[in-house]
Amino acid sequence: MEEYTKPLPIRDERSAPFFDGLLDGELRLQHCLACDQWMWPVTLRCRHCLSDQLEWKASAGKGTLYSFALVHQIYHPGFADEIPYNVAFVDLDEGVRVTTNIVGTPNDELAIGSRVELATELVTHDMALAKFRVV
Amino acid sequence: MAASIAVAGLGITEMGKVYGRSASDFAAEAIALALDDAGLGFSDVDGLLVHSNLSPEMTVNLQWSLGFHDLPVLAAIGAYGSTPAAMFNYATRVIESGQAETVVMVYADAPLRPAGSAGAAYANANPPEGMDSVNVAHGFYGANVGYALAAKRHMELFGTTSEQFGAVAVAQREWAVMNPHAQMRKPITLEDHQSSRWVVEPLHLLDCCLVSNGAVAVVVTSSERAKDLRQPPVHLLGLGQFAPGDSKRTDREPGIYTGATEAGRQAFAQAGVGVNDFDFLEIYDCYTYTVIVTLEDYGFCKKGEGGAFVADGKLGPRGALPTNTGGGQLSSYYMWGFTPLSEAIIQLRGQAGERQVAKHDLALVSGNGGFLNFHGTLVLSTRES
Numbered sequence: 307m308e309e310y311t312k313p314l315p316i317r318d319e320r321s322a323p324f325f326d327g328l329l330d331g332e333l334r335l336q337h338c339l340a341c342d343q344w345m346w347p348v349t350l351r352c353r354h355c356l357s358d359q360l361e362w363k364a365s366a367g368k369g370t371l372y373s374f375a376l377v378h379q380i381y382h383p384g385f386a387d388e389i390p391y392n393v394a395f396v397d398l399d400e401g402v403r404v405t406t407n408i409v410g411t412p413n414d415e416l417a418i419g420s421r422v423e424l425a426t427e428l429v430t431h432d433m434a435l436a437k438f439r440v441v
Numbered sequence: 442m443a444a445s446i447a448v449a450g451l452g453i454t455e456m457g458k459v460y461g462r463s464a465s466d467f468a469a470e471a472i473a474l475a476l477d478d479a480g481l482g483f484s485d486v487d488g489l490l491v492h493s494n495l496s497p498e499m500t501v502n503l504q505w506s507l508g509f510h511d512l513p514v515l516a517a518i519g520a521y522g523s524t525p526a527a528m529f530n531y532a533t534r535v536i537e538s539g540q541a542e543t544v545v546m547v548y549a550d551a552p553l554r555p556a557g558s559a560g561a562a563y564a565n566a567n568p569p570e571g572m573d574s575v576n577v578a579h580g581f582y583g584a585n586v587g588y589a590l591a592a593k594r595h596m597e598l599f600g601t602t603s604e605q606f607g608a609v610a611v612a613q614r615e616w617a618v619m620n621p622h623a624q625m626r627k628p629i630t631l632e633d634h635q636s637s638r639w640v641v642e643p644l645h646l647l648d649c650c651l652v653s654n655g656a657v658a659v660v661v662t663s664s665e666r667a668k669d670l671r672q673p674p675v676h677l678l679g680l681g682q683f684a685p686g687d688s689k690r691t692d693r694e695p696g697i698y699t700g701a702t703e704a705g706r707q708a709f710a711q712a713g714v715g716v717n718d719f720d721f722l723e724i725y726d727c728y729t730y731t732v733i734v735t736l737e738d739y740g741f742c743k744k745g746e747g748g749a750f751v752a753d754g755k756l757g758p759r760g761a762l763p764t765n766t767g768g769g770q771l772s773s774y775y776m777w778g779f780t781p782l783s784e785a786i787i788q789l790r791g792q793a794g795e796r797q798v799a800k801h802d803l804a805l806v807s808g809n810g811g812f813l814n815f816h817g818t819l820v821l822s823t824r825e826s
Contacts, residue, residue: 347572375589
């Protein structure tokens with residue numbers, strides 16, 4: 307694998323199930339047993355009802371492209387070769403909006419409202435990112 | 442409701458690429474200017490409200506670094522660009538109760554260094570930790586990306602165009618040309634806007650605010666006392682704050698439906714005014730898009746029609762709705778909510794010189810922060826009620 311030069315997420319004890327899920331090709335999110343809501347990013351208590359009765363559960367990994375933007379400014383040298391690259395918000399069917407990138411579609415063909423699905427990308431031997439592709 | 446507090450002093454330092462001074466240095470200078478403007482002295486100050494921002498100096502420790510002693514009122518208050526509404530709320534209470542008589546509010550920052558881009562100074566101010574690190578792993582840096590995502594969504598839903606964003610930038614630059622405090626005083630055209638480089642598409646460079654070193658300080662006292670001081674009083678008639686919150690759930694979209702609707706409703710009701718009563722507007726403008734969506738949410742036009750509403754140049758010096766009359770944060774200086782606040786004070790007093798609006802009794806001042814997650818509204822007037 308080529309050296310990965312972009313910033314890597316910082317895994318900690320609390321977020322480990324999220325990153326482990328991605329290594330298994332799954333988007334595992336916290337789900338509240340008290341109010342049946344899903345959430346992202348990782349949290350200690352439910353972002354809807356403050357319950358601490360949270361379980362880790364695999365999302366179906368399907369959603370809709372809420373919006374996207376094309377970054378031309380180089381904020382980090384690791385992205386310099388990909389300018390402009392897309393950053394997207396995907397609305398998962400579980401009711402959660404996640405920050406991601408859309409892969410497999412040229413930027414000028416991206417369309418808000420497109421159906422998308424999870425496409426995990428292994429970036430190092432122990433880290434994967436939750437990207438999405440248009441279905 | 443009759444006003445109980447008023448602005449009696451205003452201080453604005455040199456703005457922009459001014460190096461060799463810390464945020465505290467700028468704060469001290471702005472406070473000295475504001476007290477002098479009010480005809481008051483350092484020893485008159487019995488309340489200090491520090492605007493929390495990204496500068497590590499902007500805490501209650503500013504009391505020591507500036508040499509204030511024995512203050513009965515001291516707080517650092519932070520709600521990003523909506524902070525003025527929170528500060529004026531606090532100031533109202535302490536002045537009405539007699540806890541303090543002369544309250545200084547100050548915003549200061551010095552993020553710019555001789556080397557390095559303005560955007561980088563802000564985007565990399567605080568390296569992300571925890572789950573925020575996921576955002577930068579996907580290349581989501583700073584406010585530019587968040588506002589570009591909101592603007593793109595607005596364009597998709599309502600047909601808003603980049604040229605309509607450009608109309609805001611051009612109108613504000615026309616105002617800035619006449620503002621001696623402004624960093625950008627060279628006129629621009631819509632073509633200049635369209636040909637300025639993309640920062641984060643759909644936002645061109647000329648859709649984005651400046652970054653400034655500098656400070657603004659405001660002296661607030663009772664409306665009664667303000668009448669006996671040096672400057673024409675600027676009374677607080679109403680305020681509102683509303684934070685729509687999280688963007689990370691699909692049933693919420695603060696980027697399209699901001700807190701301006703509810704904060705405005707509260708502020709207008711307190712002031713007993715309607716949206717058509719304002720002589721001019723000072724609308725928080727971290728981006729051109731922010732102005733458009735905020736005008737919609739205050740009710741100047743219908744949701745989705747903000748782009749068409751501003752496209753005829755009505756926000757500019759020859760337009761029907763004078764807005765961001767000093768050039769705003771796009772063209773004058775970037776002091777968060779203290780940019781619109783400071784310009785409203787200058788205009789209401791009738792001290793705006795070449796750019797003075799003809800009628801200047803009632804101003805709407807907005808503040809916004811986060812990715813349109815926080816909103817504050819002030820209604821300021823030369824009138825006491």
